Amino acid sequence: MINDDFIKEHSLLECLQEFKGAQSYNGKSRLECVTEEFGLLAKKFLYGGYLMVGNDYRIDISIVEFYYHEEKKDNKNGIYDYIVYHRNGRYPGNPVPPFQTMSLHAHTSGYDITFEDPKGGYRASALIREYAVKNCHTGKYIKWNPKDKGDGYNEEPSDNPLYDDRSQNLYYYLNGFELNGNGNEIRWEPNKDVSYDTKQIYRGHRKNVFVLNEDGKKKIENNEIKLDDNQWAFSKRENTIIKHSHDETVNYKKFSKYERYGITQGEFIEK
8 A cells, every 4th residue: 555655765666566456445435545545646746756858858747637447347336437548448459458557658638657457457547737848958947839930939948847738748748769769768767855744735626527428428417517526636836726627617617628727825635
């Protein structure tokens, strides 16, 4: 079981390998327990290190979303997250072979870092929802605008992080692999001397996530699209919480795909 001591003493890979799927303990439900473990893993993703692309870019994660789907359908307490891309019935092959732990999975919503069950019992991943990119040659943070025909940056390079929630734009950085294996290397670089006890992790709902039926269609209740209730998004933006479409925003009933994260003052969660 993952706990605070474990994430302090082990690497991100070891923490993801320690995750064993939803389990009930200490009188809590399976859903409560897996949500608690996601909060602990979020500390590792948000504060425990960063992605390096060759020697060119450093990518710091500022908001991470977790996705979890169980393949076994005869469990009355099962957790089914049909929005998950890499699962049986939505991905080529049946059954779908599990990704190796800590694989990068590119899809139409961005990039996941995976930690699936090696036996295929569940799919689990962490989506890089918001991030900041540093150009390691200049030491400045940058923000890419694909529509810009000039230098490609829609903001002046900055000494301070420029946060970007356009997850799909990561493919401008996380690419360039050659077939012979000599292309850009993407690696996880751990931060040293991280004091997880002092870090504030904020929790909220995942961005634009509906409850889907097994056929992939949105679930309707009382003539309204049912919104996902799982608070599986975590932010490291200090002194803030995640304010989401699901909450009391203008479009919370419409759950607009154009809705962006808004950040508001609030209390942090301890785990």
